[in-house]
Amino acid sequence: MKKVVVAICGASGTVYALRLLSALVLQPVHIYLIVSDTGSRLIEMETGIQADGLISWLRQEVHFHEKAVIHPCGVDDFFTPPASGSFLHDGMVIVPCSMKTLASIASGVSDNLVLRCADVCLKERRKLILVPRETPLSLVHLENMTAVSRAGALVLPAMPSFYMKPRTIEDLVDTVCARILDHLQVDHSMGGRWGEEQNV
Numbered sequence: 001m002k003k004v005v006v007a008i009c010g011a012s013g014t015v016y017a018l019r020l021l022s023a024l025v026l027q028p029v030h031i032y033l034i035v036s037d038t039g040s041r042l043i044e045m046e047t048g049i050q051a052d053g054l055i056s057w058l059r060q061e062v063h064f065h066e067k068a069v070i071h072p073c074g075v076d077d078f079f080t081p082p083a084s085g086s087f088l089h090d091g092m093v094i095v096p097c098s099m100k101t102l103a104s105i106a107s108g109v110s111d112n113l114v115l116r117c118a119d120v121c122l123k124e125r126r127k128l129i130l131v132p133r134e135t136p137l138s139l140v141h142l143e144n145m146t147a148v149s150r151a152g153a154l155v156l157p158a159m160p161s162f163y164m165k166p167r168t169i170e171d172l173v174d175t176v177c178a179r180i181l182d183h184l185q186v187d188h189s190m191g192g193r194w195g196e197e198q199n200v
């Protein structure tokens with residue numbers, strides 16, 4: 001059973017997080033979910049869903065795998081398992097990842113649970129996927145992305161692809177979430193693959 005840490009931060013694009021979670025719970029996965037304070041406000045602003053009701057909303061929208069578990073973690077709870085290097089998991093995703101969070105990770109700052117878990121991933125050489133959604137990018141942003149890449153993180157910008165001819169916003173979102181799931185090595189049926197018949 002895979003263990004995955006998912007963090008939602010204060011950048012626009014919370015729909016990516018919701019679609020990712022919707023796909024993850026279809027599998028036997030234990031999810032440690034961290035939502036920053038600004039992330040909570042953005043979820044409500046962009047989707048109308050209250051952050052404290054996110055798991056209930058997911059259960060209404062998706063039929064969970066019988067072994068799927070979502071464990072909510074407080075953003076200031078440094079005693080939760082993923083905060084420790086001794087805790088083994090299969091990867092962490094920060095989606096969306098704000099430029100503030102990216103800069104903090106690049107600088108080694110870990111003053112909340114999202115940053116601490118990211119710092120643990122880097123020091124323990126575990127998979128860390130950062131999904132920024134910002135444009136245009138300043139030189140500071142680019143240098144921070146270079147720094148985290150050198151430290152071992154994977155920067156996977158929320159840049160939807162069009163070669164499979166997406167027809168809806170959900171299709172576009174899925175092109176990004178599919179790449180995240182691929183890097184987590186989690187099975188999914190989101191979209192198609194180049195050279196293969198598109199899933200419908």
